[in-house]
Amino acid sequence: MKRVWFGAAAMAALSLSAFGAQAHEKHACIDDACVMESLLPVPAEGAAAGDATSLESPRYGTWGFDISGMDTTAKPGDDFYKFANGTWDAKTVIPSDRVRYGNFDKLAELSEARTRAIIEAAAADKAATGEKAKIGAAYRAFMDEATIEKLDSKPIQPWLDGVKKVKTKEEFTALMGKSATTPYATLIGVGVSSDAKNPQRYAVYASTGGLSLPDRDYYLDAKFADKKTAYLAYVEKMLTLAGWEKPAANAKAIVDFETKLAEASWTRVERRDRDKTYNPATLAELQALTPGYDWNKYLIGTELPKVDRFIVTTNTSFPKYAKIYADTPLETLKAWQAFKVIDGGASMLSKRFADANFEFRNKTLSGQPEQRPRWKRAVAQVNGMLGEAVGKEYVAAYFPPESKAKMVALVGDIRTALKTRIDNLDWMGPETKVKAQDKLSKFTVKIGYPDKWRDYSKLEVKDNDAYGNAQRAGAVEYRRNVARLNQPVDKTEWGMTPQTVNAYYNSVNNEIVFPAAILQAPFFHPDADPAINYGGIGGVIGHEIGHGFDDQGRKSDGDGVLRDWWTAEDAAKFNAQADKLGAQYSAFEPFPGVHVNGKLTMGENIGDMAGLTLAREAYHVSLHGQPAPVLDGFTGDQRIYLGWAQVWRGKSRDDALKQQIASDPHSPGYYRVNGTIRNQPGWYSAFDVKPGDKLYVAPEDRVKIW
Template sequence: MKRVWFGAAAVAALSLSAFGASTSAQAHEQHACIDDACEMVSLLPDFAQIAAQTAGGGVATSLESPRYGAWGFDITGMDTTVKPGDDFYKFANGVWEARTEIPSDRARYGNFDKLAELSDARTKAIIEAAAADKAAAGEKAKVGAAYRAFMDEAGIEKLDAAPLKPWLDEVRKVKTKDEFTTMMGRSSTTPYASILGVGVSIDAKNPKAYAVMAGTSGLSLPDRDYYLDAKFADKKTAYLAYVQQMLTLGGWDKPAEHAKAIVDFETKLAEASWTRVERRDRDKTYNPANLAELQAMTPGYDWKRYLAAAELSGVDRIIVTTNTAFPKFAKIYADTPVDTLKAWQAFKVIDGAAPLLSKRFVDAAFAFRNKTLAGQPEQRPRWKRGVAQVNNMLGEAVGKDYVAAYFPASSKAKMESLVGDIRTVLKTRIDNLDWMGAETKVKAQDKLAKFTVKIGYPDHWRDYSALEIKDNDAYGNLIRAGAWDYRYDVARLNKPVDKTEWGMTPQTVNAYYNFANNEIVFPAAILQAPFFHPDADPAINYGGIGGVIGHEIGHGFDDQGRKSDGDGVLRDWWTAEDGAKFQVQADKLGAQYSAFEPFPGVHVNGKLTMGENIGDMAGLAFALDAYRVSLHGKPAPVLDGFTGDQRVYLGWAQVWRGKSREDALKQQIASDPHSPGYYRVNGTIRNQPGWYSAFDVKAGDTLYVAPADRVKIW
């Protein structure tokens, strides 16, 4: 499955082109999430999920689920010389961190990555079996053909740049802006890119229907800051060289001259682009317009022509996301010579295709996108990239076999019970909130009661019968899969929203909340240790998967999730007084996180990470309450000297064990709405009253926050 509904799941394309790059391979994903104005939020950060899906290394020695220690926690990874109140992350994980090296073909490594490695090994076995089965039919045959195509290094090497030729020839033939506008309109069904993209998504104010969305696009670096912020100047310089290199490899004329023009063009787009903080505001990114209004917003940009090329003729209602940027983008477009636009389009085609072409293209793309931008020293093995490619295109076809082999019914039943526990706890917490009035509480309870829960795998699987996959055309397979997926969405425009659909495959190690559907979703692959194990101490399970469940439920009540009601409708259902009180606490939390400084002069962005931080804080609080309720008044056992409450917090800290290379971490901080794992532990627990009592944290300890300054929202 390639449908990606939110930034953190853009792995379907990013796994092919590295961290955060907006390439033409990604253009096929952009139709579902425009400008980060998305209706879903995930547990994991972008680059962590990318690493999980793309990282290499040896094949896992076992396909069995992992175990941690005697009761679910790895005590050997603790550093008990560190006071819990000074650095709880180090206390729980310090020895693990000291003894763990990031593999050379990874930009990060941690417990999420270990599970993703297991998922890769399991799906590799499924995919390779399909590829070896000469009698395979239907979806199994497509899975096998897709893998064979990607793994055919000799055939791909022989083709070299040939797959690019028809697309670049078409770019060369463009003579006018109108022709170029038409080309950009085809960006969802071809390898071409667009500076103003369109796609189909759920209408946030009418979540029973789909709508056409439009937003700004066109950048090729991870974030606008990479063009504008002096601390990324070296990356921008390297990018200029990379653009020239790719144009040279693709046979484009005047590569040095055009590379400079391309970077200058994208820099202007970056200057006109909204920040990621602005783009996550769901009120500001909902701007319906008819075609005439959209045209008036962008003089000279022929939307009728563009929409016809995008197979959306007749559409007269479009939800514009970053609306104030549209006139600026239109002006930049009008002022940019056609030759520069053509060179930019050629670069986007080459860059997007590179990971599926011959070795000279693959190596060039890796050297810049993985090594320079993310600090990853070595390329991952080809089989890993092939598995990711197949999962991206045919994820639910693979997922069927994954679920049958690795997801027992008992896990689903246990998860349903845990979700019920967390919901019960939140119901009580809402009733007991001292800052929320009765009127808002009624509506909050209504929203909680209407949550939909999806566990393991979808009830209805995608039908890939119309998708053409060839066993000798790796690049063409990607293009056809993107076009098929986009047309699937377009065909649904006047149909009811499919509430059974999933935005992740079962083999994905992640979880998410969908605003418009008011649903929480937990793929099968995350329901393993360190999150959950049937034989683990319940406190560890509550701190692990319980915290994840609470996190996703918490998204329904974070600074953006709270804007939708129980039916998923984007509307203000709060009293003005309660909304103001919420914002005071949210601002306080944002200030706490913005004070974190992983590198000199590099701070966590508390406004960008606000929703995830609220989700973490709420999720851990819910998990502790649920664990206490599960004891039914009986005292918690003490295991290896740790009380039940202590083990809940240790379970949470163990989940976030992870190490990142410096460039990858800086990229995450600049571009991702998730705080680094270190702060998802230390930044969360310092606002939890139970943590202070569990570990006897006192004033004077480094992480101590005075009671009056602690944040409590849910």
């Protein structure tokens, strides 16, 4: 099922994770893609995840670090990731139902197991009422394979019939207007989100879309030619399964159509520029930008009130999209719309649809050998529909109040470290420093769970309608946003559920958010060595604060307003260092001819640099002038860097990694270790790194921002 698009939310929120999302459309999130069974509570030192029945929080080693996972034959200065994680990496096998596996994924498995227990208890409770009853019904519906098989394609048939009835382009435009509340897709979408230049109010954003592959490069870059060929076969198969006419010819027309859209689309690097994606326009100006695209007909279906101000994001693509739309035969557009309906709902339909969807979306594109067990997919479905209702139960069972208190203290330490660093920056002038300190002082911190929970009273959930449940959930969420259009922005809401293993920064709210599920080892454990906690969760805290001062986050002030508060001289100095960092990352080559995109990953790389720098400084302050203890021969500083490296312990399948590099703003975990530490002066002294070591960067060439 397609995700409801909420305007600039993906641009406003920057997260730590880069987990590969199962769906082909994504929402912003700290590791990689917002993207996530159970962990052994007290494993033998270095043991991998084990007891799938345990719901206890994990522990690592005797003081928070898995020594047995190291490869001490590796020289830290040559490959620090391998030194810290090499034995773990050599021994770990990615589960057959996953495209990647690491410490984020281990915690995601734990969260999955915990929420499964909560959800299945609700499903078994025949007397349940309210949200609990809805949780249970949603789970039972997805697990009811017999009913789903019997229904086969019936859930999508009314929507396909709706496409068949379209006789003109004007009718097709009106159909696309309903995309946020129906399974239909749209070429140009609108959604409600906070106004980046007036973050106390909501605005309507407009942006181009329409593509079905992970990125425009999959259509245009020769290195993805095999994936595009496989996509053509997949489109034909899905049209055939649904009984759409002329599947082969229509499949080719669809792929050719989307290729033209790809050529007209902005790159991901262009789309992350917050200045270029803020283009206010009246309805008349929007219409002029897209000749032949009848916005009046389109807007009727959006259910928006009368609106005469839009924020256009990918503005130069709009006229190109309008021409492509005008030049494309209606028969092709209808076949494209039918395919989007089939593809978007396939995972909730009968086995023949779900299997075909898995074979292409997961196996071919990402290299995942086996489909995830049905219960896992059901848990993900329920969390997606009723996430905060499940989250309430999760917090009550698994988030101790003392964890929140300790996080508050850690955040305070990291903020203090950044305050001091800003004062002492040699490249920033006093005028900009005052405004940077003002922004830092206005950060909002959200830890664990929201103070106000989401209301799901308007969501209808049925025992025998897995497809319809997901569809109605998306429509309810969209309508909730539309109803808020003329209201003040709700600063209390969260963009992630408490059971999500992730964290994020939201520029329009100037807030950092840490869900309960990430506040566990290896990020944080109350009994772990403080240096490990600082290298783990301290680095995460610093990362999210750092997003407020990365190449895009720095463009908003302390009140979340998108404006230039920098002197020209200081901005130039910042950009020079950012460009140097981008060049470092663009030199990384995970596969022959495949490089990390230093411009796409810029914000996350700056966040990592800031996070690790601030974590070390905060740890030193916490010692109150006393020497750090030495544990198993490791100094305090060494343990900070080991803690950071342990967090990013992970492996990916080749296709998944290539997809991440093409489409995700997070660098692969290997480079989040090696790429970050080589700019940290403290790492050189901690591990006696010298010229000639492979990771060595001369002092004058190291990047220094925050």
